[in-house]
Amino acid sequence: MTDLKAIKDDLVFGLDIGTRSIVGVVGYLSHQVFHVVAMAEEKHATRAMLDGQIHDIYKVGDTIRRVKNSLERQIGFALTDVCIAAAGRVLKTVNASAEYAFENETRVTQEHIYSLNLLAVEKAHAQVNENSTDIHYYCVGNTPVNYKLNSFDISNLEGHKAEKIGVELIATFLPEEVVDGLYQAVEYAGLHVASLTLEPIAAMNVAIPEQYRLLNIGLIDVGAGTSDICLTKDGSIIAYGMIPLAGDEITEVIAKTYLVDFNTAEQIKVEASDKKEGIVEFKDIMGLTQKIPAEQILKDSESVIDKMADAAAQKIIELNGNRPVNAVFVVGGGGKMASYTQKVAEHLGIMAERVAVRGEEVLGSISFDIDGFKKDSLYVTPIGICTNYYTQKNSFMFVTVNGERIKMYDNNRLTVVDAVMQVGFPNEKLFPQRGEQLEFTVNGKTRLIRGEAGDGAVIMINGKNANLNTKIEQNDIIEVKESTAGAKASTTIGQLDEFKATVSFIVDDKKVNCPRFAYVNGELKSEFYEINNGDDISMADFYTVEQLFTFLDMDMSNLNIYVNNEPAQNDTKVYENFSVKTHGLSDYTVSSGFDDETYSEAEDIQENAEYAENTEYAKSHEDKAAKAGANTEGNTVQEEVKQSDDVVKDIFVLINHQPVKLSGKKKYVLVDIFDFYDFDLSKPQGSDVVLKLNGQKADYLAPLKDGDLIDLYWEG
Known part of the structure; x- marks a missing residue:
């Protein structure tokens, strides 16, 4: 006897999760023969599944666990991974093709073939999702119908050199809810899914060997809830289908005819199918013992069997291009009723002997290394689920991404x-x-x-x-x-290099450095303005006479003002290094500006003033700074004004965007502005005074410094 623990890694565990029962198989493949070393079957205690669909996940999970425990007792160790198959209920099939061209002639590998198949499956998936917007479908299997090597048909691409490869395949899809129910039930039983296929694909692997697939053959896997169908032709599987009519239809008719519960009706069906002749004895729901001939039970079921057979035959004809197949193999417990195969043949219009139940005949390459089980069509699908694993082994893996x-x-x-x-x-x-x-x-x-x-x-x-x-x-x-986005970009006027530069003027033979004005979308803004997308910012390279004298805190009344020796008005523009002279105020001294100022000797400055009188210079002020810089390469005298907390100093602030000079103190606080700015608190224009320092509400005793921006207004 084989030491199972020694070949533990070679064993495959397959589960056929059916509507009425769950069959588990454990075995291994050796020299093209699959050896079954353990089998177990458990019926659902209740109708936890209907028509192949799990309705009660936890009850189905409990049944799976009982099958798992039975198999573990037989083999002597725990099982963790299982192969499963999905029934074809609400199955969708799509024919798709794909091509892949190499840059250079390349020898085809399994990875190339997988990628090619995946391209075709993705196309098929897109078609399914396009036509079914409300339901998400999961691909449970795909079957290549034909491969192409440089546009020529070929059965196997691997190992060939090719410039272009192609595939035509059938992709099968089920709603994600159906697949998810299977996974949840399996995981509830403490197992992980090692592979997933479709039940007719699994049955086909056993019931119709490759050498038979040249023929146009149909396979019907008649379960309890669904009858799954697939067709072969010219060496390939050409179609899949499903009808929601199967063994439970017969059971329900028996239950209604003989007034018994569903489980009793199932036993009656099986016994009548096995005996075909003789008496079937049972008790109805009234407790009365009934003795009915098997022939009568089969006769009472004949109409529903005919309905099932007709539906299966019509589906085969539809899938086969509106013509019957040459032969049909029937597997699964639901197809063992006496007249089923005969009626399928009648509805297909083919000879009765060409429709047959396949059990022991197709299990020739299966070795049952256990007692108590015989080769039966009931086990074709669970064994096929196991053998299907070997076509995927070392080729596929399952993972879960975000559920x-x-x-x-x-x-x-x-x-x-x-x-x-x-x-x-x-x-x-x-x-x-x-x-x-x-x-x-x-x-x-x-x-x-x-x-x-x-x-x-x-x-x-x-x-x-x-x-x-x-x-x-x-x-x-x-x-x-998902990754996150960082903070959006932000900057202020004051952070721009262009704003940090100053503009210089010659006022009464002294050089004065003034901060540049920034205009945003045509409006004057302070250095604290937060720039927005699409803002159009221009840095003024001039002051108007009025702006200059306001900044210098000079009274313009009774003054005659000249710019470059020409009479000036309030709106006259004063550009870099322009000369500004005043007459009528002999004792005025130019302020030092915001910070330490640099004054130049009158003789050197005069050169700039004379140069600035040139008309062309006044008109093209964009390059005046460069020209003025070239003309001030003389000896200059720099005066450093040192200020400390012990020295009275002047500072300049912007109140409501207007330059205001604060003077006469060593330090300044916010409330000091009322001594220098005209704001009448005695005549309220609202319910409250709003006072902000650099955009934030501030205390009246907040300290001030050069360049602070102050907003002052009534609110309410």
């Missing part, structure tokens, strides 16, 4: 990024995202400031921290939290 179960081609190099790409996770949500950028213009030139970088995606595998390059393994649970 979505996916099947991936396992090339031993799979990482998190492969999984998230397959589920369509957006690339931009994986990597740190920059905040909103800020775009504006300064003096007609576009300025772009990028937002700050955010945080990358947070990735967990089985509850542990991971990254995009972390290798993934079978049944990993991957959770990906």
Whole structure:
């Protein structure tokens, strides 16, 4: 007897989760023969499944656990991974094709073939989702119908050199709710899914060997809730289908005819099908013993059997291009009723002997290394589920990404990024995202400031921290939290280099440095203005006479003012290094401005003034600063004005965007502005006075410094 523990890693556990019962098989493949080493079957205690659909996940999970426990007792160790198949209820099939061209002639590998198939499946998936916007479908299987090598048909691409490869395949889809129910029931029983296929695909693997697939043959897997169908032709599987009529239809008729519960009716059906002749004895719901001939039971079921057979035959004709197939193989317990195969043949219009139940005949390559089980059509599907695993072994793996179960081609190099790409996770949500950028213009030139970088995606595998390059393994649970965007870009007028520059004027033979004015969308703004997207900013390279004298806190009344020796008005523009002279105020001294000022000797400054008288210079003020700089290369005398807390000093602030000079104190606080700014508190213009310092509400005793921006107004 084989030491099962020694071949533990080679054993495959398959489950056929049927509507009436669950069959479990454990076995291994050796020299093309599949050896069954353990089998178990458990019926559902209640109708937890209907028509192949799980209705009560936990009750189905309990039944799976009983099957699992029975198998574990037989083999002597725990089972953790299981292969399953989905019934074809609400099945959708799509024919799709795809091509892939290599840059150079390339030898085709399994990975190339997988990628090609995946392209076709993705096309099929897109078609299904396009036509079914309310339901999300999961691909439970795909079957290549034909491969192409450089446009020529070929059965196997692997190992050939090719410039272009192609595939035509059938992809099968079920609603995600159906697939999710299977996974939840299996996981509730303490198992992980190792592979998932479709029940007719599993049955086909056993019932119709490859050498038979040249023929146009149909397969009907008659279960309790559904009858799954597939067709072969020219060496390939060409179609899949399903009808929601199966063994339970017969059971329900028997229950109604003989007034018994569903489970008793199921026993009557099985006994009558096995005996075909003789008496079937049972008790009805009134407690009365009934003895009915098997022939009578079969006769009472004949109408529903005919209905099932007709539906299956019509589906086969539809899938086969409106013509019957040459032969039909029937598997599954529901197809064992005496007249079923005969009626299928009648509705197809083919000879009765060409429709047959396949059990022992197709299980020739199956070895039952256990007692108590015989080769039966009931076991074709569960064994097919096991053998189907070997076509996927070392080729596929299952992982879960954000709750979505996916099947991936396992090339031993799979990482998190492969999984998230397959589920369509957006690339931009994986990597740190920059905040909103800020775009504006300064003096007609576009300025772009990028937002700050955010945080990358947070990735967990089985509850542990991971990254995009972390290798993934079978049944990993991957959770990906989207990356975040950083703070949006921001800046103020005062942070611009253009604003930090000053503009200089020659006022009564002394050089005065003044801060530049910033205009945003035509409006004067302070250095604390927060720049917005699309702002058009211009830095004024001039002062008007009125702005200059307001800044210098000079009284313009009774003064004659000249700019470059020409009479000036209040709105006359004064550009860099222009000469400004006044007459009528002999004892006035020019202020020192915001910070330490640099004064030049009158003789040197006069050169600038004389040069500035040139008419062309006045008209093209854009390059005056450069010319003025070239003309001031003489000896200059710099005066450093040192200020300290012990010295009376003047400062300049902007109150409601107007320059105001504060003087006569060593230090200034916010309340001092009322001594220098005309704001009548005795005549209220509202319910409250709003006083802000640099955009923020401030205390009256808040200290002031040069350049502070103050907002003062009535509110309410």
